[in-house]
Amino acid sequence: MSKSILIVEDDKWLAENYSRSLVSAGYDTTISLHAIAAIDIIDDIHPDAIILDVLLTGSTAFTLLHELQSYDDTGKIPIIICTNLASELLIDNLAPYGVNKILDKTTMMPDDLIAAVKSVLL
Amino acid sequence: MSATRGEHKQSCEGSTLSGLPSLIVAAHELKSPLALVRQLSLLAESGDVSPEDQKRMLHQITLTSERALRLTNDLTKSVRLPDALFTLEPINPHQLCEDIIREITPLYKAHDRKVRLVSQRRSLLLVANRDLLRRIIMNFSDNALNYAEGNDTVEINIKTINSGRMVRLGVRDYGPALSIDLLKNFSKKLTVATTPIHARPQSSGLGLYIVNQFADAMNGKIGITRHHDGATFYVDLQASKQLSLL
Numbered sequence: 001m002s003k004s005i006l007i008v009e010d011d012k013w014l015a016e017n018y019s020r021s022l023v024s025a026g027y028d029t030t031i032s033l034h035a036i037a038a039i040d041i042i043d044d045i046h047p048d049a050i051i052l053d054v055l056l057t058g059s060t061a062f063t064l065l066h067e068l069q070s071y072d073d074t075g076k077i078p079i080i081i082c083t084n085l086a087s088e089l090l091i092d093n094l095a096p097y098g099v100n101k102i103l104d105k106t107t108m109m110p111d112d113l114i115a116a117v118k119s120v121l122l
Numbered sequence: 123m124s125a126t127r128g129e130h131k132q133s134c135e136g137s138t139l140s141g142l143p144s145l146i147v148a149a150h151e152l153k154s155p156l157a158l159v160r161q162l163s164l165l166a167e168s169g170d171v172s173p174e175d176q177k178r179m180l181h182q183i184t185l186t187s188e189r190a191l192r193l194t195n196d197l198t199k200s201v202r203l204p205d206a207l208f209t210l211e212p213i214n215p216h217q218l219c220e221d222i223i224r225e226i227t228p229l230y231k232a233h234d235r236k237v238r239l240v241s242q243r244r245s246l247l248l249v250a251n252r253d254l255l256r257r258i259i260m261n262f263s264d265n266a267l268n269y270a271e272g273n274d275t276v277e278i279n280i281k282t283i284n285s286g287r288m289v290r291l292g293v294r295d296y297g298p299a300l301s302i303d304l305l306k307n308f309s310k311k312l313t314v315a316t317t318p319i320h321a322r323p324q325s326s327g328l329g330l331y332i333v334n335q336f337a338d339a340m341n342g343k344i345g346i347t348r349h350h351d352g353a354t355f356y357v358d359l360q361a362s363k364q365l366s367l368l
Contacts, residue, residue, distance in 0.1 A: 010268070012233060013182050014158050017165055024170065084153040105157040110164055 002028045003121055006047035008038045008064065009082070010056050014105075018051060018082075018113055025114045035064040042074055049120050051113070054083040065097040078120035082113070148197060151328045155190035159183050185229050189264055193329065196257050200332045203339055210340060212247040212362035213255065215280045215291055222259050223278065226267075230276070233267060240294075241280035247362035248289040254336040255291075255359070258344070261333045262293035262355040269297035269352070279354075282361065292347070292356035333357070 005027045009015040012033060019029040030045055032038040035056050042050070050068075054061045061081065068074040078100045081089065086104035094102070100120040103112055165171060166179040199206075219239050230237045259278065266276040274296035283290050330344070337344045342359040 011154070011158060013186075014161060017161050020165070020171070020175075084150070084157055106153060106160070110161070110168065 002026055003048040004028045004045055005117060006030050006041060006050045008032045008050060009053045010034055021110045021113055038064055039067055047077060049078045049117055051080045051082050054081060054085050069097055080116045080120060147328050151193060152190055155186045158186050181232060185232055192260060196332045200335045203335055208251045210249050210251055213250050213252055215248055215289055216241050219278050219280060222256060226263050230267060235267060236275040238275050238277055240277045246282050246289055248359045249362050250340045250359050254340055258333045258336050258357050259291060261329050265329060266293050266295035269295050287361055288358050289361050290356050290358050292354040294354040296352040
C-alpha cells in the first residue's frame, strides 16, 4: 500500500509541484493550504509523513507542530520542513517537535523532496 | 573590524534610504516568487512532464515573474517618491478598477479564482495619481489572491464615505480572519510607518509599507476592515469637487 504524505504549503502551485514529484515516486499525497485545515486532515488520513512550510496563512508551522506534539499518535509523524527560512532554522532546535529534516526551498532540487521522504520513512 | 551577527542585522535594518525598509525584508519578500520560478523551471526542463503541464508551468512562471516585478517596481517607486513630481487629477475609480480587473484576471484564473467589481455605475470621481492608485489596488489584489480560500470571489469595491467627501476603494478577500492583535498592531503602525507593516502572520509587511507611502503621497489613508471570514484592505481618497463646480 502506498505511503501517504500530507503537504502543508500555502503556495498552491508549489504544493502541486511537490505532489506531482511524490506521486510519480509512488506516494499518495494530500495538500493543505494552511495549518488549521491540516489538523483536520491529519485526523482524517493519519499521514505517514508531513511536508511543512514555515510561514503559512493564518498561523505558522510552529502552531501545527505544537498541536501535533500534544498527542501521542500525531507526535510520532515524521515532519520535513520545507522553507525559504532554512538558513535561520537549526534541526537540533526543531527535532523535539518531530522535525526530521529541513529542506531549503531556494536551493533544493525536485528529487531532494523524494529523498527526504524516503529517509524519514525508513 | 568585522561586525558581529547582531551588529550586522542592526546596521542593515537601520540603513534606510529615505525610509526604505530593510534590504533583508525586501530580499525575503522576493525569495518566495524566485524559489517558485526555480522549482517550476526545474520541473519543466526535466522532461518528466507532459507538454500540457509544461505549457501550464511556463504560464505560471510568467505570472509569478510579473508579480515579483510588480513588487520590485513598487519598491523602486517608493524609494523615489519623496523626490518625485506627480500629478493629482480627477479619476473615475470605476474605470480604473475595471482596467485593473482586466489586467489581473489571467493571474486569478491561473489560480482558479475570480475577481469582480462591486460598485455603483456612476461612482464619484476621486483625486489621486493614476499610477500610484493603480499600484495600491494591484498590491491589495495580489495580497487577496494569497489569502483567499475556496471558490469565493475576491471583490474590488468602491463606495463613498464621509457624506460624499471621500471615496473608499477596497479589496475584500474571503480567507482566514485577522486576529484582533494583528489588527490593533496594524492600526498603530500605520500612524508611524517607518518599518514594514504586518497585517498577516506570514507577510513580511513590505507591500503594505509601500502602499501606505503611496496613499500618504496622495493625502489618502489605507486601512483594514476585519470580517469573520476574511478582510477588506482599503484606501480612502478625497472625492473630486470637479462636478460640483459645474
